[in-house]
Amino acid sequence: AQSVTQLDSHVSVSEGTPVLLRCNYSSSYSPSLFWYVQHPNKGLQLLLKYTSAATLVKGINGFEAEFKKSETSFHLTKPSAHMSDAAEYFCVVSERYSGYALNFGKGTSLLVTP
Amino acid sequence: DTGVSQNPRHKITKRGQNVTFRCDPISEHNRLYWYRQTLGQGPEFLTYFQNEAQLEKSRLLSDRFSAERPKGSFSTLEIQRTEQGDSAMYLCASREGLEYEQYFGPGTRLTVT
Numbered sequence: 420a421q422s423v424t425q426l427d428s429h430v431s432v433s434e435g436t437p438v439l440l441r442c443n444y445s446s447s448y449s450p451s452l453f454w455y456v457q458h459p460n461k462g463l464q465l466l467l468k469y470t471s472a473a474t475l476v477k478g479i480n481g482f483e484a485e486f487k488k489s490e491t492s493f494h495l496t497k498p499s500a501h502m503s504d505a506a507e508y509f510c511v512v513s514e515r516y517s518g519y520a521l522n523f524g525k526g527t528s529l530l531v532t533p
Numbered sequence: 534d535t536g537v538s539q540n541p542r543h544k545i546t547k548r549g550q551n552v553t554f555r556c557d558p559i560s561e562h563n564r565l566y567w568y569r570q571t572l573g574q575g576p577e578f579l580t581y582f583q584n585e586a587q588l589e590k591s592r593l594l595s596d597r598f599s600a601e602r603p604k605g606s607f608s609t610l611e612i613q614r615t616e617q618g619d620s621a622m623y624l625c626a627s628r629e630g631l632e633y634e635q636y637f638g639p640g641t642r643l644t645v646t
Contacts, residue, residue, distance in 0.1 A: 461639070462637045462638060462640065463576070463637040464637075509575050518588060520581055520589070521578065521626075521635060522578070525574055
């Protein structure tokens with residue numbers, strides 16, 4: 420089975436500073452990788468996805484992620500954090516089985532301070 | 534609104550009672566997924582439908598759980614003889630095809646007392 424490991428359970432940044440949320444994956448083949456965001460009391464929203472095209476993937480709200488096969492990483496970055504970015508972020512890999520169901524990491528809680 | 538909807542949004546039940554949740558996917562989506570999310574964890578896959586056929590079930594889906602999608606449209610998830618460990622957010626997602634994005638509903642939060 421494919422899996423992801425989110426290296427930080429909590430990340431705190433100041434507004435206007437860069438964001439880095441780290442994710443490593445484990446896969447026996449070329450994976451499909453995603454980042455989802457979950458704001459309190461709201462549904463999961465797709466930020467971006469990698470499906471073996473360009474290794475640098477741009478998503479919504481200024482987020483991007485880089486697929487690095489040599490490091491088995493798919494870290495999420497943003498140049499400048501906004502207060503509205505405070506949320507739970509999930510790194511996700513798509514299984515080949517189970518109808519390509521999603522296998523979520525444990526999540527990283529992003530806190531943005533003024 | 535044409536997003537995925539789930540009802541009820543919240544359910545409080547006593548241990549041992551049966552509960553049923555409903556998911557209405559986006560209308561043209563033939564694939565439907567159920568996930569469970571416990572506090573502080575990411576969602577975990579429970580089961581998957583293609584049209585009305587239930588094609589995959591996770592080992593997390595004990596025999597107290599049953600899911601249906603009778604006409605390939607809405608789906609129901611029933612939990613019999615609920616236990617406190619069933620307390621979680623139950624999420625539904627749908628997609629048009631395997632290469633397309635999964636869209637998630639807002640979830641049903643179950644609390645078993």
